[in-house]
Amino acid sequence: xxxxxxxxxxxxxxxxxxxxxxxxxxxxxxxxxxxxxxxxxxxxxxxxxxxxxxxxxxxxxxxxxxxxxxxxxxxxxxxxxxxxxxxxxxxxxxxxxxxxxxxxxxxxxxxxxxxxxxxxxxxxxxxxxxxxxxxxxxxxxxxxxxxxxxxxxxxxxxxxxxxxxxxxxxxxxxxxxxxxxxxxxxxxxxxxxxx
Numbered sequence: 337x338x339x340x341x342x343x344x345x346x347x348x349x350x351x352x353x354x355x356x357x358x359x360x361x362x363x364x365x366x367x368x369x370x371x372x373x374x375x376x377x378x379x380x381x382x383x384x385x386x387x388x389x390x391x392x393x394x395x396x397x398x399x400x401x402x403x404x405x406x407x408x409x410x411x412x413x414x415x416x417x418x419x420x421x422x423x424x425x426x427x428x429x430x431x432x433x434x435x436x437x438x439x440x441x442x443x444x445x446x447x448x449x450x451x452x453x454x455x456x457x458x459x460x461x462x463x464x465x466x467x468x469x470x471x472x473x474x475x476x477x478x479x480x481x482x483x484x485x486x487x488x489x490x491x492x493x494x495x496x497x498x499x500x501x502x503x504x505x506x507x508x509x510x511x512x513x514x515x516x517x518x519x520x521x522x523x524x525x526x527x528x529x530x531x
Contacts, residue, residue, distance in 0.1 A: 368415050368418070375404045375405070451474060461514055463512045463521040476491065499524075499530060
């Protein structure tokens, strides 16, 4: 009976087998280390191109490169924090499973997925500016924010910021919509200085 309890004490829930002493504590730190390696290595494979870089704007590779660099910086901070925590009295790493205070709402999840599908379907018809403004507004309302004096500015300013990020800096072509929505998109891009 005592040997069975000793075996259970040395098992981890993830692997179910024995691990060398101390390795069980280091396993969660391997996640940020792996992410760091990917963030450093992936740009060399993802952004090779025969095209010369544009002198206007940052170019299409700027956004993914910035995300990967930011991920690398945060992974280094994560690893440093875990190493410090592990060194201080042998405490557990910072990665842990979240404790759910409330039950999961499958209905809300399905509605959220349908909203995302509707957003993707609407982009070619109504354009990025109109569709994104409506999507952000509905998403805020869906998330529980009911004050229109907050929802409307968040949706409008958020859309203009995204337009500047993708079309102004990254030079990515986004759908302008059809008919009157195309005319509105062109007017908005000129008014905001993107065109």
